[in-house]
Amino acid sequence: MKVNAVNLTETEYALPGNRTCPGCALALAYRHILKALDGQVIVTVPASCLTVLHGMYPITSVNVPCVNTPFASTGASATGLVAGLRATGKKGITILAMAGDGGTHDIGIQSLSGAAERQEDFIYICYDNEGYMNTGNQRSGSTPLGAITGTTPVLGKRQNPKDMAAIMEAHCLPYIATANASYPLDLYEKVRKTKGIKGTRFIHVFTPCAPGWQFPYSDTIKIGQLAVETGLVVLYEVEDDVFRLTSASESLAQKGKLKPVREYLTEQGRFKNVTEEQIAQLQDWVNARWQCYLARAASLQPATDITESAP
Ligand SMILES: Cc1ncc(C[n+]2csc(CCOP(=O)(O)OP(=O)(O)O)c2C)c(N)n1
Numbered sequence: 001m002k003v004n005a006v007n008l009t010e011t012e013y014a015l016p017g018n019r020t021c022p023g024c025a026l027a028l029a030y031r032h033i034l035k036a037l038d039g040q041v042i043v044t045v046p047a048s049c050l051t052v053l054h055g056m057y058p059i060t061s062v063n064v065p066c067v068n069t070p071f072a073s074t075g076a077s078a079t080g081l082v083a084g085l086r087a088t089g090k091k092g093i094t095i096l097a098m099a100g101d102g103g104t105h106d107i108g109i110q111s112l113s114g115a116a117e118r119q120e121d122f123i124y125i126c127y128d129n130e131g132y133m134n135t136g137n138q139r140s141g142s143t144p145l146g147a148i149t150g151t152t153p154v155l156g157k158r159q160n161p162k163d164m165a166a167i168m169e170a171h172c173l174p175y176i177a178t179a180n181a182s183y184p185l186d187l188y189e190k191v192r193k194t195k196g197i198k199g200t201r202f203i204h205v206f207t208p209c210a211p212g213w214q215f216p217y218s219d220t221i222k223i224g225q226l227a228v229e230t231g232l233v234v235l236y237e238v239e240d241d242v243f244r245l246t247s248a249s250e251s252l253a254q255k256g257k258l259k260p261v262r263e264y265l266t267e268q269g270r271f272k273n274v275t276e277e278q279i280a281q282l283q284d285w286v287n288a289r290w291q292c293y294l295a296r297a298a299s300l301q302p303a304t305d306i307t308e309s310a311p
């Protein structure tokens with residue numbers, strides 16, 4: 001049965017009163033991730049806003065066990081936890097490695113890539129707030145073109161972000177997905193599905209950050225939705241090499257029209273200095289990627305669809 005707002009479990013593992021900012025999308029995503037894993041999980045987390053959410057010893061707002069790991073070593077730490085479970089014969093517990101974009105796209109990529117190549121048995125979730133937010137919004141490998149950050153203060157970032165989900169797909173994993181805190185049930189379903197899969201599973205979760213991106217705290221959900229509606233974020237999963245658009249991206253593909261990227265940019269202070277040339281560059285980038293995703297989704301439609309559309 002698909003989960004919905006009525007039948008979603010009421011048990012909470014991420015408790016109220018944590019230390020994230022109001023409207024933090026990471027907190028919303030994490031709440032649903034832990035629900036999907038029924039709390040039967042050991043989490044490993046590098047320095048990040050998620051460490052802040054967990055709190056300082058001996059107080060925590062999360063009632064699952066957590067290992068705090070050095071910034072570069074989330075993949076290695078998860079590997080060790082998997083080995084520990086195997087050695088002690090403990091069953092039914094998922095190892096979840098969860099890191100920000102800085103700790104994944106940049107600093108943690110080596111240990112993650114090594115673990116994925118060895119097909120270690122854990123879920124890795126990258127929550128992407130598109131910057132090093134815990135230390136005041138420095139530019140990361142995931143920051144979009146044109147965004148102002150602490151280390152690109154005047155002209156904004158000059159490069160497009162690296163596609164982490166595609167990099168992980170190149171490791172031939174059994175399950176890769178993208179998700180977005182504004183679509184928590186889609187995220188929940190994806191995490192729940194990965195529970196039953198063996199090997200390294202990777203989910204990339206888009207998590208808007210109000211102070212870092214400079215939008216009102218109350219607009220987190222709207223910003224996340226706009227990212228999908230404009231095609232800057234595309235929701236999909238790749239299971240055993242089969243690609244599928246999901247949730248709002250699947251509906252947008254059926255409707256066939258995205259909103260202009262400009263609508264997303266004007267809602268956020270971090271894009272206040274973006275030039276017309278950069279907007280055009282971003283729009284071209286989005287259009288090209290969207291066409292690739294549509295082609296990929298279409299190429300994997302069952303043969304019956306072709307028969308049905310024949311005259
Ligand atoms: C080796 C090392 N370098 C720098 C730091 C300082 N540091 C702690 S958290 C952080 C930012 C993490 O960014 P990201 O992984 O994107 O997570 P976010 O803070 O955005 O949640 C940095 C640079 C550190 N802890 N260790």
Ligand code: SF4
Pocket residue numbers: 019020021022023024025026027049129133134208209210211212
């Ligand atoms: S800085 Fe951003 S990601 Fe970090 S706790 Fe605040 S809202 Fe969440």
